Every structure is written in structure tokens, then in C-alpha cells.
Amino acid sequence: MPTSPLDRFTAIIPAGGVGSRLWPLSRADAPKFLHDLTGSGQTLLRDTWERLVPLAGEDRIMVVTGRAHRAAVEAQLPALTDANIVLESEPRDSTAAIGLAAAILERREPGVVIGSFAADHVISGDELFQRAVKDAVAAADAGYIATIGITPTEPAVGFGYIHCGEVVDVPGAHEVQAVRSFVEKPDLATAKRYLDDGDYLWNAGMFIARADRLLEEIARTKPELHAGLVELAEAWDDPSTRGPAVDRIWPKLEKIAIDYSVAEPAAAEGRLAVVRGHFQWDDVGDFASLAKLNQAGRSGELAILGEHARVLADQASGIVVSRSKRVISLIGVQDIVVVDTPDALLVTTSEHAQRVKAVVDALRLGGSSDVL
Amino acid sequence: MPTSPLDRFTAIIPAGGVGSRLWPLSRADAPKFLHDLTGSGQTLLRDTWERLVPLAGEDRIMVVTGRAHRAAVEAQLPALTDANIVLESEPRDSTAAIGLAAAILERREPGVVIGSFAADHVISGDELFQRAVKDAVAAADAGYIATIGITPTEPAVGFGYIHCGEVVDVPGAHEVQAVRSFVEKPDLATAKRYLDDGDYLWNAGMFIARADRLLEEIARTKPELHAGLVELAEAWDDPSTRGPAVDRIWPKLEKIAIDYSVAEPAAAEGRLAVVRGHFQWDDVGDFASLAKLNQAGRSGELAILGEHARVLADQASGIVVSRSKRVISLIGVQDIVVVDTPDALLVTTSEHAQRVKAVVDALRLGGSSDVL
Numbered sequence: 001m002p003t004s005p006l007d008r009f010t011a012i013i014p015a016g017g018v019g020s021r022l023w024p025l026s027r028a029d030a031p032k033f034l035h036d037l038t039g040s041g042q043t044l045l046r047d048t049w050e051r052l053v054p055l056a057g058e059d060r061i062m063v064v065t066g067r068a069h070r071a072a073v074e075a076q077l078p079a080l081t082d083a084n085i086v087l088e089s090e091p092r093d094s095t096a097a098i099g100l101a102a103a104i105l106e107r108r109e110p111g112v113v114i115g116s117f118a119a120d121h122v123i124s125g126d127e128l129f130q131r132a133v134k135d136a137v138a139a140a141d142a143g144y145i146a147t148i149g150i151t152p153t154e155p156a157v158g159f160g161y162i163h164c165g166e167v168v169d170v171p172g173a174h175e176v177q178a179v180r181s182f183v184e185k186p187d188l189a190t191a192k193r194y195l196d197d198g199d200y201l202w203n204a205g206m207f208i209a210r211a212d213r214l215l216e217e218i219a220r221t222k223p224e225l226h227a228g229l230v231e232l233a234e235a236w237d238d239p240s241t242r243g244p245a246v247d248r249i250w251p252k253l254e255k256i257a258i259d260y261s262v263a264e265p266a267a268a269e270g271r272l273a274v275v276r277g278h279f280q281w282d283d284v285g286d287f288a289s290l291a292k293l294n295q296a297g298r299s300g301e302l303a304i305l306g307e308h309a310r311v312l313a314d315q316a317s318g319i320v321v322s323r324s325k326r327v328i329s330l331i332g333v334q335d336i337v338v339v340d341t342p343d344a345l346l347v348t349t350s351e352h353a354q355r356v357k358a359v360v361d362a363l364r365l366g367g368s369s370d371v372l
Numbered sequence: 373m374p375t376s377p378l379d380r381f382t383a384i385i386p387a388g389g390v391g392s393r394l395w396p397l398s399r400a401d402a403p404k405f406l407h408d409l410t411g412s413g414q415t416l417l418r419d420t421w422e423r424l425v426p427l428a429g430e431d432r433i434m435v436v437t438g439r440a441h442r443a444a445v446e447a448q449l450p451a452l453t454d455a456n457i458v459l460e461s462e463p464r465d466s467t468a469a470i471g472l473a474a475a476i477l478e479r480r481e482p483g484v485v486i487g488s489f490a491a492d493h494v495i496s497g498d499e500l501f502q503r504a505v506k507d508a509v510a511a512a513d514a515g516y517i518a519t520i521g522i523t524p525t526e527p528a529v530g531f532g533y534i535h536c537g538e539v540v541d542v543p544g545a546h547e548v549q550a551v552r553s554f555v556e557k558p559d560l561a562t563a564k565r566y567l568d569d570g571d572y573l574w575n576a577g578m579f580i581a582r583a584d585r586l587l588e589e590i591a592r593t594k595p596e597l598h599a600g601l602v603e604l605a606e607a608w609d610d611p612s613t614r615g616p617a618v619d620r621i622w623p624k625l626e627k628i629a630i631d632y633s634v635a636e637p638a639a640a641e642g643r644l645a646v647v648r649g650h651f652q653w654d655d656v657g658d659f660a661s662l663a664k665l666n667q668a669g670r671s672g673e674l675a676i677l678g679e680h681a682r683v684l685a686d687q688a689s690g691i692v693v694s695r696s697k698r699v700i701s702l703i704g705v706q707d708i709v710v711v712d713t714p715d716a717l718l719v720t721t722s723e724h725a726q727r728v729k730a731v732v733d734a735l736r737l738g739g740s741s742d743v744l
Contacts, residue, residue: 024699024701310740312731312734312735312738312740314727314730314731314734315724325715326713326714326715326716326717326743327396327715327716327717327735327740327743328716328717328719329396329716329717329718329719329720329728329731329735330719330720331718331719331720331721331724331727331728331731332720332721332723332724332727333708333719333720333721333724336705336719338717338719340717341698342698343697343698343699344698344699344700344701345698345699345700345701345710345712345717346701346703347700347701347702347703347705347708347710347719348701348702348703348704348705349703349704349705351704352687352703352704352705355686355703355704356701356703358686359684359686359701359703362684362686363684363699363701366684368682368684368699371698371699
């Protein structure tokens with residue numbers, strides 16, 4: 001009896017990226033995925049894990065993260081075994097992170113289907129998510145590099161888009177389409193056109209593929225990087241060889257996002273398929289997005305994040321993130337963003353939320369790394 | 373040889389009033405007069421003292437303040453003797469505070485000329501200030517209740533105005549006029565008219581009079597209050613009688629501003645004179661005023677108050693008051709007011725600065741007195 005493709009599925013959670021646009025909430029030592037941004041009571045990483053357990057099982061979720069975050073990640077995910085944690089000595093971007101996990105898993109279990117899901121996105125609608133992943137796994141099993149595109153609910157300018165092509169027939173899956181192309185973040189007029197068109201989906205950065213197929217794509221576009229990943233994977237499961245291999249190979253791997261090394265080239269060759277996801281998704285890229293997420297859809301409201309927040313607001317809207325015990329008073333400020341932490345305070349507006357990253361860069365250059 | 377009126381002059385500094393509109397900078401235990409609001413490096417109280425020393429001498433300045441502030445006041449004014457400090461067991465407004473000081477001083481030295489100057493105003497132009505006080509002392513010596521009105525430099529809506537009448541001939545004084553009336557804070561159109569008119573001056577709350585004349589005015593409008601003040605003054609300089617008299621009388625004294633008990637009635641009777649003050653004056657009533665004061669007249673600038681402030685601003689204007697060691701980042705906020713203290717944070721705008729008091733009231737009612 002042939003096993004179901006889902007039985008061969010292993011989830012990968014790349015847990016990297018500080019989330020600079022969420023400074024001073026996100027920090028080098030407390031990156032975005034270690035925060036509760038939804039008031040759920042648990043971190044985004046834990047949310048991601050729990051979302052994937054029903055699909056992959058606790059033993060088949062691999063986390064790729066920085067060495068510095070090992071303890072925090074393990075505290076969040078007690079069921080995560082040593083075999084399923086890949087520690088990066090330094091960040092080398094997503095092709096290296098996901099590619100290494102894929103190479104390790106392929107070596108352990110040839111024919112494995114992997115799916116990569118960011119540790120710091122917010123998703124609701126678990127059943128719809130599961131349905132989309134199952135369809136994507138079916139498409140992956142059929143040989144495609146599969147992604148999940150989110151059906152847009154508004155003309156968002158903060159996301160990239162996936163332009164869908166013809167419907168693809170994949171046994172056991174619904175709503176699979178070829179990908180014509182990936183499109184960068186559009187302006188508002190273009191985003192409106194995409195929304196009306198119906199064939200443009202938000203790129204949620206989810207990739208599902210047979211590990212061997214994914215590695216083939218990397219081999220085709222980035223042969224040196226591929227060689228390094230395979231060599232690393234071969235040394236990985238032997239404690240005597242892993243360390244030296246990591247020291248020798250990892251720092252030299254090319255830093256490139258998987259979108260550019262795999263997704264876009266595969267789309268151009270007609271080997272990329274997209275499944276329509278009807279669940280709610282947000283990458284919570286900045287405080288404007290975080291405000292919206294926590295205003296429960298009501299504009300003009302003040303969202304308050306923080307377990308023991310003491311906020312007094314008088315004609316104020318926007319978001320307050322309270323990570324200190326201080327009383328916070330807001331008077332007559334609209335679409336404001338106030339992030340209050342013990343050593344750093346940010347005051348801006350939704351409109352300027354994207355510029356937080358530039359300020360973080362300025363603080364770094366200005367010698368204020370103590371608060372980054 | 374008759375002594376000069378200035379030889380009979382004693383300055384009174386009522387150092388009361390929290391300055392609620394400057395919360396959370398001003399607190400019950402750190403009222404406005406104990407802050408450096410100008411970057412001068414010393415408190416407003418100390419500034420006030422130093423401004424009066426050349427006129428009255430260190431031995432002839434009396435400070436009226438709350439019991440809770442005794443230590444702080446004495447630390448600011450080491451030359452202040454016990455005889456020259458009047459401690460209030462609770463606030464009873466300015467007629468009681470200034471009236472008691474006047475009654476004590478009159479009893480010690482009949483015919484004394486007193487002048488009352490708030491502890492928490494900002495003044496620059498010391499010579500012009502001294503000239504105005506000397507003129508006011510001369511007018512007081514001639515029997516007037518004298519005040520100093522500030523020549524307006526703009527159509528301010530945050531101050532009360534003094535409507536000047538006929539020129540009054542006072543030997544040895546220039547620019548003394550009768551006061552027609554006191555006018556409450558005007559709207560902008562009215563303020564513009566006042567500015568153009570030239571006969572309207574800002575009411576800076578300075579009153580200069582012979583103590584006996586001042587007490588006569590209180591006796592006329594508030595006989596019970598006057599009786600209480602005289603009884604208190606008689607008991608004051610005997611350590612065995614002061615305490616019981618304070619306990620018995622002070623809590624029952626009517627709370628009324630000296631503007632209403634003395635200034636307005638005296639003006640109506642033609643007994644109030646005003647001297648034109650050409651010095652710069654500000655009562656720093658709220659953060660909008662504080663911002664303006666510290667922006668050095670350049671609008672669109674960000675004023676930063678705080679000795680060790682770490683502020684990173686990107687397209688921001690207004691004022692930041694830093695009383696913590698935190699990094700403060702402002703991005704794209706105009707006319708903003710950010711006041712950062714260890715236990716409370718305020719974010720508002722210049723436009724809403726007057727409403728800070730309402731928020732303080734709300735915090736009190738809401739059980740957050742710990743931060744007031």
C-alpha cells in the first residue's frame with residue numbers, strides 16, 4: 001500500500017530575522033518570532049509549531065535558527081529534539097537555511113517532502129491552512145515546487161504578489177495553478193488592479209517540495225551553494241564531522257533568498273505551482289500591520305499590547321506596545337505607534353512605520369547597539 | 373534721612389502648585405518650581421531667588437511652600453533662614469499664602485513693602501525686571517496695590533490680560549498706569565485686538581504693595597479670612613503658639629486666589645496700578661509653552677530637555693523631555709510632546725497640551741495616584 005504524500009511530509013521552520021521594523025519590541029536577543037504579537041498568550045514560533053503539528057507530527061518539524069536563540073527556541077518547543085534543530089553559526093539567508101534542512105532530511109529519508117513556513121507570520125483559519133498545505137504537498141509529490149498564495153482581501157501594498165496561470169491537474173488536490181511570475185510590492189493603483197483581477201495572490205513565502213526537487217533547483221541556479229549544502233548534510237549527522245564542516249563551509253555559502261534561487265527561476269521554467277490559501281495571513285512586517293491586526297478591523301481604535309499595560313488614552317488611535325510597567329498616557333494622537341520598553345521608546349505613526357528600520361540602522365551606526 | 377522704598381521691600385515667593393499640565397514631569401513630590409525647564413542648570417525656584425536677591429537681599433526673601441517641600445526648598449536656597457520660610461500644612465490658595473506672609477512681615481516691620489513673585493515662571497532680562505519692580509515698589513509706597521504687566525509680543529491666548537487706563541503720576545517711577553480691569557484668557561481674534569491696541573498687558577501674577585494696604589484690601593473683601601491671617605501672624609513668631617494656631621486656623625481659611633480677593637476689587641476701586649514690564653516672561657503653563665520656550669523661537673524644531681537624553685529624531689518637531697536613561701526614537705511626528713519618566717510616559721501634541729490636566733484628574737480618579 002503506497003503511503004500518502006503527507007506521511008512523507010516534514011515541516012521546516014526557519015526562525016531567523018530580527019524583525020527590525022518592529023524595534024524596539026524585536027531585538028537581536030528577542031527577535032520577532034519570540035513575541036506574542038496577537039495577544040494569544042504565546043509566541044509566534046509556538047503558534048507556528050502548533051499549526052504544523054496536525055500536518056507533520058511533532059517528530060517531523062525541523063527548526064533552523066541562530067545559535068544564540070537555541071535556549072529560547074527549545075523553551076518554546078519542548079518536544080523539539082536535537083535531531084530536528086539546525087543551528088546557524090551566522091545568518092546566510094533563506095536558501096542556505098532551508099536548503100541545508102532539505103539536504104539533511106533528504107539524506108535521512110530519500111523522497112521526503114518538505115515545506116517551509118516562517119516562524120513569525122500570523123495565520124488564522126487552521127482548517128483552511130491545513131487544506132492548502134495538503135494540496136501543496138500533493139503538488140510537491142507530483143514534482144512541482146509548490147507555494148501557497150493568499151487570496152487578497154484588500155489592495156495591500158506591503159506584500160509581494162504571485163501571478164497565477166493555468167489550472168494544473170494534480171491528483172487529490174484542488175485549486176492548483178501554474179505560477180506565471182512573482183511580482184514585487186506594487187503601488188496602490190496596481191494593487192487595486194491585482195485585487196480586481198483575481199489571478200494575483202499574496203506571496204506568503206511558503207514553499208513545499210520534494211527535498212530532492214528543491215535541491216535540484218538550487219543545483220541548477222546556484223551550483224556552488226548546492227555543493228556546499230550537500231557536503232554539510234553529509235557531515236551533519238556525525239558529531240565528529242559536523243562541527244568542522246560547519247566551520248569550513250557555512251560562512252562561505254552565498255547569501256540569497258530562496259525566492260531568487262528557487263522560486264522565480266522555477267516559475268520561469270513552468271515548474272512552480274501555487275495553491276490558493278483562503279485562510280487569514282499577515283507577515284506583521286511593521287507596526288502599522290501590527291496595529292491593524294490588533295484593532296480587530298475597527299479603524300480609529302487604539303490597540304494595546306502588553307500583559308500589564310497601564311494605558312490612559314484620550315482621543316487616541318493606533319497602537320501601544322507596553323513592555324514596561326509604566327503608566328502610558330496618550331492625548332489627541334491619531335494613528336500613533338508607541339512602543340515602550342525598559343531601555344528604549346519609539347514614537348511614530350502608522351504612516352512612518354516602514355522607516356523604523358532606517359532608525360535602527362542609524363542607532364547601530366551611532367553606537368547605540370546596546371538597545372538593538 | 374528717609375529710607376528708600378526699596379529698603380523696606382521684602383519679596384515673597386509662593387512656591388506651591390504642582391503644575392498638573394506638566395505631568396508627568398511635575399509631580400506632587402516634584403512640583404514645577406523644583407525643575408529646570410530652561411536648561412539653565414538650576415531650578416525655576418533658584419532662578420526666581422537669584423532674580424530677587426539684587427532687589428531685596430538674601431535676608432528679605434520669604435518663601436511660602438508646603439511642608440512636604442521644605443527639604444527640597446532649603447536644598448535649593450541654602451541662604452533661606454527659618455524665619456523666612458512659611459510652611460503650609462495644606463494648600464489654601466494664594467490669598468492665604470501671600471496674605472499670611474504679608475501679615476507676618478507687617479507685624480515684624482510695620483510699613484514693609486511686599487512683592488509676590490511666583491516660584492515657577494521663566495523670566496529673562498534681569499535689568500528690565502529690576503526696573504519694573506523698582507517702579508512697582510514706588511507705586512506701592514505711594515499707596516497703590518501695584519502689579520507688573522508684560523508687554524505682549526504676540527497674540528497669546530494662554531494668558532490673562534490687564535487693561536491699562538490713565539497714566540498715574542508716581543514720584544520716582546516711569547510707566548505707571550491705572551488698571552481698568554483684568555481680562556480672562558481671550559480667544560485668538562480678541563488677543564490680536566489686544567496686541568494691536570497696546571493698552572493690554574499680560575497678567576504675570578506679580579503683586580507689589582505695602583503689606584498694610586494689601587491686608588486692608590483683604591479685610592474689605594474677605595473679613596473672615598483677614599481675621600484668620602492676622603490671628604495666625606500674631607501667633608507665628610512664638611514657637612509655643614504657632615503650631616496650635618496653624619492647626620486651628622489654617623485649615624478653615626477660605627481658598628481664593630489673590631486675583632479675586634484683592635486685584636480685581638482694587639482695580640474696580642481705582643486702587644490698582646500697573647507697571648509695564650519689558651522683560652521676557654512666560655508662566656510655562658503647559659508643554660506647548662515649554663516647547664516654544666526651548667525651541668529658541670525656531671518653529672518646526674525638536675526641543676530636547678534632559679541632561680542625559682538619548683534622542684534619535686527623524687522628521688520630528690515639538691519637545692522631548694527625558695527623565696530616564698532610555699533611548700527615545702521619534703519618526704515623522706510633528707508638534708509632538710513626549711515626556712519620558714521612570715514610571716510614566718506622556719505622548720501628546722502641542723495642540724492638546726492643555727488637556728494634560730484632565731488626564732491627571734482621570735488618573736487620580738482611576739486609582740493611579742502612585743504616578744501623580
